Amino acid sequence: MEDRKKDLSERKKIILKAIIDAHIENGEPVGSKYLTGHKQISCSSATIRNEMAELEEMGFLEQPHTSAGRIPSEAGYRFYVDWLIDRYNFTQGEMDELRHTLNQKQSELDSIMQTAVALAAKLTNYTALAIKPRQPRITVARYELLRLNEMTLILIMVIGGIVKTKYVHSNRPIPNEAAACLSAVLNKYVTGITAAEITLPMMMEMERVMGEYEYLVSPVIKAVCETISVFDGGELRFEGINRLLAYPEFYDMDRLRDMLALFEKKDDLLEVLSEETKHTADDRVQVYIGRENIVKVMDNSTLIFKAVRDHGKTVGAIGIIGPTRMDYRRVIATIDQLTRGVSEVLGDPSGPADDGKNS
Amino acid sequence: MEDRKKDLSERKKIILKAIIDAHIENGEPVGSKYLTGHKQISCSSATIRNEMAELEEMGFLEQPHTSAGRIPSEAGYRFYVDWLIDRYNFTQGEMDELRHTLNQKQSELDSIMQTAVALAAKLTNYTALAIKPRQPRITVARYELLRLNEMTLILIMVIGGIVKTKYVHSNRPIPNEAAACLSAVLNKYVTGITAAEITLPMMMEMERVMGEYEYLVSPVIKAVCETISVFDGGELRFEGINRLLAYPEFYDMDRLRDMLALFEKKDDLLEVLSEETKHTADDRVQVYIGRENIVKVMDNSTLIFKAVRDHGKTVGAIGIIGPTRMDYRRVIATIDQLTRGVSEVLGDPSGPADDGKNS
DNA sequence: TTTAGCACTTCAAAACCGCGAGTGCTAAAC
């Protein structure tokens, strides 16, 4: 990797950066003449043309057609993000707003993520997403049952620090003491194991212990399994979908439709993201440019996200999605600060630590 | 109202209906010659032209420009929906699918609505929406507190048949017995009243009763209020946003953007819908055409929805949103059947009753 | 190695044009 940095002469780097900056700014192909005005470049347009031709040969630039300027290729953006980009500094005001908004609603992870993702959309003006990754081996830490009425119980489960509730309807009246009894049994037999690990002998054992209330075991266990399977399914939430339309690259109806379909189907993207958020141990902002994304629809889009940690454990991720031509500097910085902020609100000490380099 | 029906001669009605049917079908302005082929119309194109001119004068039709055919005006659609439309009959297959899908997931209102709205989008091929209306005077029926760990309680509330949970963090250790004690106090003092009705004297009284645990009262009450205010905020969920793009009337980027923004902001629409769902006592499918909608963005769109009742109480609504030119027949029938189906699954006896006329 | 000059390419927007659909009107027919 590091040697690739040396592949380019200093002047080529300046030119490449200037081209990408300009293209990000206005979205149009940039020509040699335009760069003449750039302060760090002091050669003529002809020289720049030669350099550009070489940069194209190397795969960092491409031409929509002869006689248009150059636009960055995916490799170009990749090089830019990896080596050329400089750090974006938030103004104090922006930082304040960010902190303030996040601290507003001091409560569940869910609502914090919701605020954060809304903020991400607003600050970057791209479509933002919040990811709750799949958790294939999730277990219940604790059960509690309440008797709601004659025929209905409320089943309360503490799963991965989150509380989930579910009704359980019975076809026979439920005596008052049955609820407490059943919670005790559940807590004894089915804590710390996954849904798949609940075996028939276990259920029979529970029914034996429950004595005359054995008829409640089966519906409750069914409810437990259902809840777990819904919970570990992961979740993907979008905010600011309409912001896509602000960018000419999404003016193509077909692409737009595909994109919206992607947003609605969620499964594909969730799959990918669950993998990524789980595996990447490092705490960097992840940047996937164009075809680096596994989902075909996102060929011309960039996905940027970073995991949110709560006391070292990955509990989700926040990111944005937009055209490959995007303001990487600002977006990367925003996502970085935002995830830090969320961790902070969650009380994670590792939050404010700051290293800055990103991949 | 009824006399307006007489305003139009039988022939005019046939012609108007034919025009609207044709326009719904193919989206293009329909001319006099085209109607000659219609089976119920047996006069020449010239006569039809005269009739059309009169219908235009009355405000039921309009011309995009001279020398184009006519398209229905909003008043035209309104008349069509009120008087001209005939009933759409589902095939047995369609009915079966509907029932079957709805019965799949026999559980919470939330997930039933989710299934229903997905089904609505699929069946109609328009964007579907599920509404949980605002409930300004919501009260908690029952409280329960669990001690999660040293410093945290889980607050469980039964609100309007739904269970909500929330963490309460304390700054002092919480003894085991405090939870039970506090639930008893909550159940005694703050059931059946709205958040606004919790007064300072009441809180002081509770603190007195709680004795040494009085430091828990304030954070818990705060949590209660927060939860209530979030809960009665109402909810609006969309499904199938990408289906908008299938219709040429949304090919205009600006309109599309506005529409998506509407979907994200939700507040406006929720406001309107909460009002409507609450006030309309009757069990009809509601149809709002074009500028009949209070929200300006929806000028060229139609909103169709119907309340979902659970044992007589309105618990939500399901609807669709689409271009003014839409297949009213099918959509109205679909929404009607769908809400009936949901009520049925919820166990509401009034569900399957069937009258059919709609406004 | 850099630069000025020039011929060439390509696309985008504007201008143009003909076609066809559909109308309104008038006058004749029923």
Add this chain to the structure above:
DNA sequence: GTTTAGCACTCGCGGTTTTGAAGTGCTAAA
């Protein structure tokens, strides 16, 4: 009085042509 045929007129749509600007690659000189 109502219906119909006929006709002149209008207007937008789609395709083609024209024009112009932008930018390149190459060559030859500095």
